Amino acid sequence: MDAMDVMQKETGRGWRSRRRSRVLIASVAGAAVLGGVLVLLPWGGGEAAPPAPGPAALARGAVTTGVPAALGDLAVLIGDRETHLRAQPLDGVSWAVLGAAYVEQGRRTEDAANWPKAEKALRTSLKTGPERNPQALEGLAALAVARRDFPAAKKWGESAVKAAPKRWTAHAVLIDAYTGLGDHKGVGRALDKVMELRAGTPAVRARAAAVYRDRGWREDAAAQISDAAAAAGAPAERAAYLEQAGRLAFERGDREEALRFFQEALRTDPDQRAAQAGQGRALAALGRTTEALSAYQAALAKRPSPEYALELGELYESLGLGQAARVEYDLLRERVRGAEAAGADERLVLGRLEADHGDPAEAVRLLRAEWGRQPGIAVADALGWALHRTGADEEALEFATIATDGDHGGGVRSALYVFHRGVIEKELERSGPARRHLGEALTINPYFSPLRTPEAKRALAELGEPPLEGPPG
DSSP, X not given: OOHHHHHHHHHOHHHHHHHTTTOOOOOOTTOEETTEEOOOOOSSSSOOOOOOOOHHHHHHHHHTTTOOOOHHHHHHHHHHHHHHHHHOTTXXXXXXXXXXXXXXXXXXXXXXXXXXXXXXXXXXXXXXXXSSOHHHHHHHHHHHHHTTOHHHHHHHHHHHHHHOTTOHHHXXXXXXXXXXXXXXXXXXXXXXXXXXHHTTOHHHHHHHHHHHHHTXXXXXXXXXXXXXXXXOOSHHHHXXXXXXXXXXXXXXXXXXHHHHHHHHHHHHOTTOHHHHHHHHHHHHHTTOHHHHHHHHHHHHHHSOOHHHHHHHHXXXXXXXXXXXXXXXXXXXXXXXXXXXXXXXXXXXXXXXXHHHHSOHHHHHHHHHHHHHHOOOHHHHHHHHHHHHHTTOHHHHHHHHHHHHOGGGTOOSOOHHHHHHHHHHHHHTTOHHHHHHHHHHHHHHOTTSOTTHHHHHHHHHHHHOSOOOOOOOO
């Protein structure tokens, strides 16, 4: 029995179930299959229960069906496929599985070293796999999303859809690509197709929740992610949806509910580091700053995300700990350099850092280039704010409007985006709109940022109450 036969026995449960009533599986002494021993099925009479799938099979099932996978299972799958491919280097399907596993592991750990390995595996699959290879094309699209290279994600995702029009996961990755490009009609078409092909599954509900959030449909988004978490199968999948629910709760200012979601996500999957950073966010909003700092530090130790470093730095700064904040900002720059060396595009987070804590002119340069290449809503907000920080408020307002105006696609109810617009309007002496938008930011989420929330309150106080209009003459 060669290695490929063993793999087929582990993952081909449907084949075994069709034949086990007629065929006696011969005893194979000491045969271990990806961490689990094959269970011998008895002849006739009652049948033994099928063996539980091993870690590699679980991870393979997850990464090939658009479901979050456990980090431990991913490591086993990667080791298994690497060993297999050393013996069978022309197995294009296994190269695609390996590439997808690298992408998922890199996404979960923020380890940029995964990106070149994933690209090599997926391109090798294109060379050695079947002529129509949607799995490898989709993997390349997912890799491009992880690298924040949305034009490439669109190219690979559309190629995957062309190769397999009924493959729902290919349409799903296009949702991310079109979102990053600011193509809101494209997002709608891709979501419609996903729901047509796979409506009602937890993974699709989670996708829908993200789109509804971007459209400002908070109640619909919360309902979808709640249903997704309730119906999720594996712990890693459920934890991912609980973390998403926590983010939605925090964005609407519900600190306690957000914290409960993040805590439950961590109990369900201790490797859910996004939930640990979310805990830091919620604890800081609750005034539990010592616990918040510990949560952020623990998250960064296992998942060195530039985004988390920025949040932690701003928390330090809000506490008057300027030196500690600068350490985090320097670490952020270091992580960005490493990610960019691995092919990632980190201009958005770096531009945000420079706008508020570095060189605003450099932020404008970075973010103009980003806007020219992939004009998503997050980039519009960041560029508008960077322009404001350089004093170019008229142009800044154009981008802030794009980020907050539903007619331009900026339907997401983001307290930070609305705060940015209100400050720019105040600087331009447009007191009415400024007062309205600063008040809206604090209504959307009164705890949206440890640094910016106090600024919003001060700016609103400086504007004072709106003037009373006298009776018509």
